[in-house]
Amino acid sequence: MKLEEGGQATEIGWEIYRLGRTEDTMQINALTGSVTGSTAAAPRDDAPTPPATPAVSRSTYDAKNSTSPKGGFGDLARKDDQAATGDKAIDAAHDNAGIVVDFYKEVLGRNSIDGKGMQIKSVVHYGKAYNNAYWDGSKMTYGDGDGKFFIPLSLGLDVVGHEMTHGVTEHTSGLAYRGQSGALNESWSDVFGELIEQWSENKGGWGTLQAATGADWLIGEDVMTPGIAGDALRSMKAPGTAYSGDTQPADMAHYKNTSSDNGGVHTNSGIPNKAAYEAGIKIGSDKLAKIWYAANTTFLKSNATFADAAAATIAAAVQLYGEGDVSAAVSDAWKGVGVIAGAKPSPMAPHDPYVAGASARPAEGSMFPSDYKGTFAGLLG
Ligand SMILES: [Ca+2]
Ligand SMILES: [Ca+2]
Numbered sequence: 001m002k003l004e005e006g007g008q009a010t011e012i013g014w015e016i017y018r019l020g021r022t023e024d025t026m027q028i029n030a031l032t033g034s035v036t037g038s039t040a041a042a043p044r045d046d047a048p049t050p051p052a053t054p055a056v057s058r059s060t061y062d063a064k065n066s067t068s069p070k071g072g073f074g075d076l077a078r079k080d081d082q083a084a085t086g087d088k089a090i091d092a093a094h095d096n097a098g099i100v101v102d103f104y105k106e107v108l109g110r111n112s113i114d115g116k117g118m119q120i121k122s123v124v125h126y127g128k129a130y131n132n133a134y135w136d137g138s139k140m141t142y143g144d145g146d147g148k149f150f151i152p153l154s155l156g157l158d159v160v161g162h163e164m165t166h167g168v169t170e171h172t173s174g175l176a177y178r179g180q181s182g183a184l185n186e187s188w189s190d191v192f193g194e195l196i197e198q199w200s201e202n203k204g205g206w207g208t209l210q211a212a213t214g215a216d217w218l219i220g221e222d223v224m225t226p227g228i229a230g231d232a233l234r235s236m237k238a239p240g241t242a243y244s245g246d247t248q249p250a251d252m253a254h255y256k257n258t259s260s261d262n263g264g265v266h267t268n269s270g271i272p273n274k275a276a277y278e279a280g281i282k283i284g285s286d287k288l289a290k291i292w293y294a295a296n297t298t299f300l301k302s303n304a305t306f307a308d309a310a311a312a313t314i315a316a317a318v319q320l321y322g323e324g325d326v327s328a329a330v331s332d333a334w335k336g337v338g339v340i341a342g343a344k345p346s347p348m349a350p351h352d353p354y355v356a357g358a359s360a361r362p363a364e365g366s367m368f369p370s371d372y373k374g375t376f377a378g379l380l381g
């Protein structure tokens, strides 16, 4: 909902009615979780105490190098605020998961992956020399890497943020994991993996544009190829240059029409990644996070195309910051990569049809909320 302030909608948020006290209301900013206003009635002795939001529970398991660990998870190695185990991969998975939960709560007002306090489960030491990490709908799983291409993947905060953001996407837009919607799903995970890393390196804050312009915008740089300096799995700043075999396109003119990798979800994600980077260095990482998050929770549908993502992020920018420099920077970013007409026009590649069941939870609702009255369409030209 929008909160009216001086006749102008300024924030999106929730209005909370306290238990048993319908005369009390409180406005909470949906993005920061901060209380923006309240009306309180006189205290009442018999009023029930509203439950405090419990801390999100974290459990990290040791698969002991099995691909079929005991009970599906392996042994519980560390829970909640328990002390470090001394096992680097387990401790990094546990600590980094906590940072990701904190980021979503403090920056975006989201209570865990599902928005309802979902317990965070991580499985570490999965398989032998397993060079990957993934989200499967209920938990994160991390391999140890073979020591040559990867070290234990949980050591990368952007990797952990990437995997957990797949969970957030599943519970919000439900972007179907193939074709352009799948590349957007991948890109949103990269964007938040990187933003969470920036936020954490700035000790839970942003130095306005400092974080955006001073960051490397690389994904997986801390865990990839310990023997090679300066490379990464993906570069948002310069897609296609992260490592010697990087084939990511940086604009629509180089979009890869392929049936492998679910239609190139890990390659074509370079295009929206580059758009996010270009927007981020102009508007700052804080606004980038809030706009891209609002696009995922409010505007994107499961079968979104890149052009839909452009429209969604522009709409979110307008909703959060009004029409102006911020929304124009977002629009310019998508024009720059050729997704919408402008600086580098190029034909749109056809979008794969939506495949029912490809997404765990197809999003409901429409591309734009019915109460949206902005004029973002004019910004697309
Ligand atoms: Ca990074
Ligand atoms: Ca390296």
Ligand SMILES: [Zn+2]
Pocket (backbone or CB within 6 Å): 162, 166, 186, 189
């Ligand atoms: Zn991914």
